[in-house]
Amino acid sequence: MISLGLDLSTQSLSAVLIDSTAGKIIKEHTINFAENFPEFETENGFIRGNNQEFYSYPQLYLKAIDKMMFALKDYTPQIESISISGHQHASVYLNDKFTQILAEIKSTEPLSEVLIPCFSRPIVPIWMDNSTSEECKEMDRILKGSVSELSGSLYCERFTAAQIRKFYKKSPEAYQETQTIHLISSFCASIFAGKNLSIDSSDAAGMNLMNLANSQWDQNLLDACAPNLINKLPSIEPASTAAAKVSKYFVERYALSADCDICLSSGDNPNSLIGCGAAEPGTVVISMGTSDTFFGAIGYEMIDTKGVGHIFGNPAGGYMSLICFRNGSLSREAALLSTGLNWQEGEELIANNTPYPDSNYLPFIVDEMYPHCSAQLSKEQLSSFSPTKALVGLIESQILNLRLYAEKHAKSISTIRLTGGASNNTAITQMIADVFQAKVERIEISNSAALGAAMRAANASSKQDWKELNELFTGAESQLLPNTQNATIYDDKLIQYRELINQL
Ligand SMILES: Nc1ncnc2c1ncn2[C@@H]1O[C@H](COP(=O)(O)OP(=O)(O)O)[C@@H](O)[C@H]1O
Ligand SMILES: O=C(CO)[C@@H](O)[C@H](O)COP(=O)(O)O
Incomplete structure (x- = not known):
């Protein structure tokens, strides 16, 4: 089986293409954000805002995906499954136009331009952001210190709950207008599928919103964060899910096979755990x-x-x-x-x-x-x-x-x-x-997150077991x-x- 792992990390988008039958890495390719997209004026892929704010742009990520898929065009017809790895905690905020535009988009149009009206927040707060101490303290007071037993982590500035709460407090109207909040990993997978996909439970654990014991959203954690959050979050599913076939847009624009599976995406660290064996x-x-x-x-x-x-x-x-x-x-x-x-x-x-x-x-x-x-x-x-x-x-x-x-x-x-x-x-x-x-x-390559994503794609799509994948890669x-x-x-x-x- 030919599987593609993409790693959208802080500084770059990398691809690792594997043949999991032959046990071979077929292709590696990296697109550095700052070098390839100077128009966004990032420093190493991110923007330093005021008071410890760090963010990036959804359009930058979409441009990088477009460039990557064209760079892989010699291989795309053979790819049978894809999974993505995203730098953890980063969140993308979408309004009610998202699913419709995604379903109707023509393959001649670049995603980075057509999707502009879909973002209810023009930025993606990233893991480096350290601006939400106040929100962490507020949520901790509400939950009386029980957050780490529920979610697996103390409240953290970079985690998604603190970022969502800050957005709700600072821009209540834009928060209300937000229909879906994705992690960067589930956003990218949704783009490939042409519809909203779930967040995988390994990456959801980095949000301070999921109950670690049952891998589902925890109402107490959601209530402490922001109102009506349950209706804005995709569902949670296990990482090993082959969630959808690739969208028509990706088939027509990049010559992917219509049969290619899009598997749930995950965070860079969970993917690295897999890619490092x-x-x-x-x-x-x-x-x-x-x-x-x-x-x-x-x-x-x-x-x-x-x-x-x-x-x-x-x-x-x-x-x-x-x-x-x-x-x-x-x-x-x-x-x-x-x-x-x-x-x-x-x-x-x-x-x-x-x-x-x-x-x-x-x-x-x-x-x-x-x-x-x-x-x-x-x-x-x-x-x-x-x-x-x-x-x-x-x-x-x-x-x-x-x-x-x-x-x-x-x-x-x-x-x-x-x-x-x-x-x-x-x-x-x-x-x-x-x-x-x-x-x-x-191991053979230094990008274990992209390799891990490719191995997860092979596992989710063909049920090839971990032991065999580990031995091969x-x-x-x-x-x-x-x-x-x-x-x-x-x-x-x-x-x-x-x-x-x-x-x-
Ligand atoms: N030979 C080297 N020695 C030390 N650091 C290196 C070397 N080559 C690359 N790097 C560092 O690797 C970093 C990028 O690592 P990478 O894992 O791709 O980051 P990320 O996944 O967070 O975007 C660069 O900031 C660079 O400083
Ligand atoms: O915040 C965390 C983990 O909790 C970071 O590890 C991010 O996941 C970013 O990863 P890199 O871009 O440094 O690989």
């Missing part, structure tokens, strides 16, 4: 994309996450736990920029200076969630550091921070799967192995072992780093 408890994943995340499958027992992290659904069944760090690749890029090096030279500098010979520092250029604190380091300060202090010091401090919080989640970490853009850097990969004193494995392509001579150095560094955190 970590759907069974045991192996943990570190993803170094725009955000850094640490996650792993936790079976079927919901663990009380009070104050520690989040529980999302595992698309292969059961749950996954996750912690997310706001200072990820963009902070590493800022450090690299201050040195004047490129990544190849930077990699050499890291390899030659691991362990970093000096004291670590708090590596937070933007406000951080773990620990919950404001930015501790400016780009000007970074520029005054030596290249080694700026780049190696920052990345090593980030990894110590990861270990500090990861150890609260996972008792013993012996194998880590590393993914995301920075996993292309072998010196960073080795540093992770040394700091954690664990084996670090990488998620074997370790490289394994880096920890340098055991660095074990005590990093144990000592962790003690010193914890002191810094305690002083915050």
